[in-house]
Amino acid sequence: MNKNIILYAAILIFGIAAPFVFPAFKVQLSILCILIILAITWNVQGGEMGYNTFGNILFYGLGMYLCASVQVGMFFPLAEWTEGGGEKTFVHTPAQFFQGFAVGLAVAAVVPAIVAGLIGYSILGLRGHYFAICTLGLGVAAGEISGGIEIIGAGQGFTTPPFPKVGSLEARGEFFYFCSFVVLVFTFLAVKAIYSTRFKLVLNAIRDNEDKAEAMGIQTMKYKIIGWMISAFFCGLAGGIMGGLVGYIDSTDVAFDGREMGVFMVLMAILGGKGTLWGPVIGATVFHIFKEGFWTFFLGWQYVALGVLIVVIVIYFPEGIMGWLREKYPERFGEVVDEADRKAQVELK
Amino acid sequence: MDFLIFQVPILTVQAVLDGLLLGILFALIAYGMALQWGVMNIINIAQGDLVILGGYIAYFMYLYGIHPAWGVIVSPIIMYFVGVIIYKLVINKVVDRDLFISILATFGISILFMQLMNFAFGADVVLANSGYGTTMLFDNSVTLPNSKIFSAFISIVFAIGLVIYMKKSKLGRAIRATAQNARAAKILGVDTEKVYAATFGINAALCGVAGALISITFTIHPYMGLPYTIRSFMIVIVAGLGNLPGVAMSGMGLGVFEEFADYILGTEFRIGSVFLLLVLILVYRRFKLSKKREYLK
Numbered sequence: 212m213n214k215n216i217i218l219y220a221a222i223l224i225f226g227i228a229a230p231f232v233f234p235a236f237k238v239q240l241s242i243l244c245i246l247i248i249l250a251i252t253w254n255v256q257g258g259e260m261g262y263n264t265f266g267n268i269l270f271y272g273l274g275m276y277l278c279a280s281v282q283v284g285m286f287f288p289l290a291e292w293t294e295g296g297g298e299k300t301f302v303h304t305p306a307q308f309f310q311g312f313a314v315g316l317a318v319a320a321v322v323p324a325i326v327a328g329l330i331g332y333s334i335l336g337l338r339g340h341y342f343a344i345c346t347l348g349l350g351v352a353a354g355e356i357s358g359g360i361e362i363i364g365a366g367q368g369f370t371t372p373p374f375p376k377v378g379s380l381e382a383r384g385e386f387f388y389f390c391s392f393v394v395l396v397f398t399f400l401a402v403k404a405i406y407s408t409r410f411k412l413v414l415n416a417i418r419d420n421e422d423k424a425e426a427m428g429i430q431t432m433k434y435k436i437i438g439w440m441i442s443a444f445f446c447g448l449a450g451g452i453m454g455g456l457v458g459y460i461d462s463t464d465v466a467f468d469g470r471e472m473g474v475f476m477v478l479m480a481i482l483g484g485k486g487t488l489w490g491p492v493i494g495a496t497v498f499h500i501f502k503e504g505f506w507t508f509f510l511g512w513q514y515v516a517l518g519v520l521i522v523v524i525v526i527y528f529p530e531g532i533m534g535w536l537r538e539k540y541p542e543r544f545g546e547v548v549d550e551a552d553r554k555a556q557v558e559l560k
Numbered sequence: 561m562d563f564l565i566f567q568v569p570i571l572t573v574q575a576v577l578d579g580l581l582l583g584i585l586f587a588l589i590a591y592g593m594a595l596q597w598g599v600m601n602i603i604n605i606a607q608g609d610l611v612i613l614g615g616y617i618a619y620f621m622y623l624y625g626i627h628p629a630w631g632v633i634v635s636p637i638i639m640y641f642v643g644v645i646i647y648k649l650v651i652n653k654v655v656d657r658d659l660f661i662s663i664l665a666t667f668g669i670s671i672l673f674m675q676l677m678n679f680a681f682g683a684d685v686v687l688a689n690s691g692y693g694t695t696m697l698f699d700n701s702v703t704l705p706n707s708k709i710f711s712a713f714i715s716i717v718f719a720i721g722l723v724i725y726m727k728k729s730k731l732g733r734a735i736r737a738t739a740q741n742a743r744a745a746k747i748l749g750v751d752t753e754k755v756y757a758a759t760f761g762i763n764a765a766l767c768g769v770a771g772a773l774i775s776i777t778f779t780i781h782p783y784m785g786l787p788y789t790i791r792s793f794m795i796v797i798v799a800g801l802g803n804l805p806g807v808a809m810s811g812m813g814l815g816v817f818e819e820f821a822d823y824i825l826g827t828e829f830r831i832g833s834v835f836l837l838l839v840l841i842l843v844y845r846r847f848k849l850s851k852k853r854e855y856l857k
Contacts, residue, residue, distance in 0.1 A: 341842055348842075349839055352839065355835065358828065359828040518675065519668070519672060521671065526654065
C-alpha cells in the first residue's frame with residue numbers, strides 16, 4: 212500500500228512538472244494523456260466487459276464536434292463560422308473562450324454518454340464479432356455522415372476557436388496539457404474506483420459467460436449499457452480536448468478517424484494487456500513512445516508500419532505486457548503459487 | 561420535395577438496372593466472404609482491399625495496352641497466390657483463435673494493403689476504359705454501359721463455375737468436408753492446412769475477378785476497400801452462410817438500395833448509408849431474435 216502511494220505521488224509530480232521540464236514535448240505529452248484516456252475507456256468496454264468495439268471513435272468524434280460547436284455557438288452564429296473565414300471575423304475574448312470550452316467539454320462528455328445509453332439497448336444485444344463489425348459500421352457511418360453536414364463544416368472541416376492571447380507563448384500548450392492531464396487523472400481514479408466495486412465483477416461475469424451471468428439473476432443489459440456509457444463519457448471528454456488541441460476538425464481524418472485513433476485505442480489496450488487497470492496505461496505509453504520515436508524513420512510508411520504492428524501484436528502478444536508479466540511473476544498479481552505445483556509444471560514443459 | 565428521381569420517373573428504371581448489375585458484383589465478393597467464413601471461421605476485413613488490388617492489376621494491364629477485360633483471367637491467378645501468401649504469413653496463425661483476433665489481424669492487413677497500394681499506384685481515382693460503349697433504352701432516357709452488362713455476365717459465369725467446382729472436384733469436396741467438421745475431415749485424411757490455404761486463395765481470386773470488373777465498370781481508389789468488406793459482410797449476414805441464391809438476391813437488393821440512396825440522399829451520403837444499413841440490419845435481427853431469447857452468434 213505504501214509503495215503504491217509513492218508510485219502515485221511520483222506519477223502525479225511527474226505529470227505536473229513534465230510540461231516545465233520538457234517544454235518541447237508539451238503537445239506530445241497532451242496527446243499521450245488523450246491516448247491513455249482512450250485506452251482506459253476502451254478497456255472498460257473491450258477488456259473488462261468482453262465487448263470488443265471499434266466504435267468508441269463515435270463518441271470521441273462526437274465529443275470533438277460538440278465541444279467545438281458549443282464553444283463557437285454560444286457566442287457566434289455557427290453556420291457563418293464554419294462557412295469559411297469565421298474564425299477571422301469573430302474573435303473569442305479570453306473569458307468567452309474558457310467559458311465556452313468548459314461548457315463545451317461538459318456537453319462533450321454528457322451527450323455521448325446519453326447517445327451510448329440510447330443506442331446501447333439495440334447495439335449491445337449483439338455479441339462477439341457482430342458487435343465488433345456493427346460498431347465498426349457505426350464509426351465509419353458517423354464519419355461519412357458528418358462529412359456531409361453543412362453546419363459543422365462538411366468536407367472542408369471545422370476550425371476550432373483559436374487560443375486567445377493570454378499569458379506567455381507557452382500558455383496554449385500548458386493549458387491543453389493540464390486539461391488533458393486533469394481529465395486523465397480523473398478518468399484513472401474514476402475507473403479505479405469502479406474497478407473496486409461489484410460493478411467490475413459483473414462486467415467480468417458478462418465477459419466470461421453472459422448466459423450464466425444472466426441465469427444468476429444479473430440484469431446484464433443494464434450493466435452493459437452503464438459500462439458503455441462510462442466509456443462514452445470519457446471518450447467524449449478526450450475528444451473535446453483533442454479538438455481544441457489540434458485546432459482543426461475534419462470528419463474522417465481527425466474526428467471519426469477509425470483508421471488511426473479507432474485502431475490505436477484497441478491496439479494500445481491489447482498491447483498493455485486487456486482487462487487490467489494498468490495495462491492500457493502502460494500500453495498507451497509504450498505505443499506512443501514507439502510511434503513518435505519510429506514514425507519519423509518510417510516517414511510516409513507509417514501506415515505500413517502500423518499494419519505490420521497490428522498483425523504482430525495481435526498474433527504474438529494477444530495477452531499484452533501485463534499478461535506477460537503476470538505469467539512471469541504471478542506472485543506480484545496476488546496469485547497464490549504453490550512451489551511444488553510450479554515445479555511440476557516446469558517439468559511437464 | 562424536389563428530388564430528381566420523383567420528377568423524372570424513368571430514373572427509377574435506371575436506378576434499378578444499375579443497382580441490379582452492381583449488386584451482382586457485390587454478391588460475387590460476398591460469395592468469397594461466405595466461403596472463407598464458413599470454412600475457416602474467419603471474417604476478413606481485408607476483403608475489400610483484395611478487391612481493389614485485383615482492380616489495380618486490370619488497370620495496369622490497361623495502362624500497358626492490354627485490354628482490361630483480360631484482367632478477368634489474369635487478376636484471379638495473381639490474386640490466388642497473393643491470398644495463399646497472406647494465409648501462410650498471417651491467417652494460419654489466427655484460424656483457430658477468437659474471431660476478434662482474426663478481425664483485428666485482417667484489419668491490420670487491410671491498413672497495410674491500403675497504404676502499400678497508395679504508394680504503388682498513387683492516390684488518384686482511376687478506371688480502366690474498356691471501350692465497350694453504351695446501350696440506350698426507352699428513347700435514350702436510360703443509359704446502360706455495356707461494360708456493366710459484361711461484368712454482370714462474367715460474375716455469373718464465375719459464380720456458377722465455382723459452384724460446380726465446389727460440387728464436383730476433389731478439392732471442392734475437401735473444402736466442404738472441412739467446413740462441416742474440420743476434425744473429422746482431418747481424421748479422414750484431408751490436409752486441412754492445404755484446404756484452408758486453397759480456400760483463402762479462392763476467396764482472393766474471386767476478389768480479383770470482382771476487382772477487375774469494378775476497375776472496368778466503376779472506379780478504383782486505394783482507400784475504397786472497406787465499404788466492399790462491409791457490403792459483403794452485410795450480404796452474408798442477411799443471406800446466411802451457404803445460401804447462394806440468398807447471397808445473389810441480397811447482393812442485388814443492396815445494389816438497388818445503394819442506387820436509390822445515391823439519388824435520394826445524395827452521393828455524399830452513399831457510403832454512410834451503406835454503413836448505417838448494416839447497423840440497422842444487425843439491430844433488426846437482434847430484436848427479432850431476442851423475442852425468442854436468442855442472439856446473433
